[in-house]
Amino acid sequence: MSKWYKKDIADITFCLSVIKPEHSQVIKRYYSDKFLTWDHVVSESGQSNSALKTWRSDFKTSLNIILQHGDEFINIRQEALQA
Known part of the structure; x- marks a missing residue:
């Protein structure tokens, strides 16, 4: 598994973790x-097509x-955690 593939998977996982759980479930299901x-x-x-x-x-x-x-977000997050 390449370094970039692992990073992409980590980015996708992170993105899924920060959206609402019901949104994440729909995205994962699809x-x-x-x-x-x-x-x-x-x-x-049970939701509308336009909502989904x-x-x-x-x-x-x-x-x-x-x-x-992504790298910019990591730096911003680390700075925020240190503040």
Whole structure:
């Protein structure tokens, strides 16, 4: 397993840990099974399709920011913990 792969997994795990648990469950459910359709996840969740699309979009945006600026966030977090 490459260093970058491990970092990506850590970033994804971190991103999932900082969103609301119900959002995290939906995201994990959808991406855990390549044969699962989005409509099935919507049906299982009991939420509206538009709400879940918003959750998914927010997750992707957050993950993209973390992947692009992760080192900056680590530094900011460490500084905040020391203050």
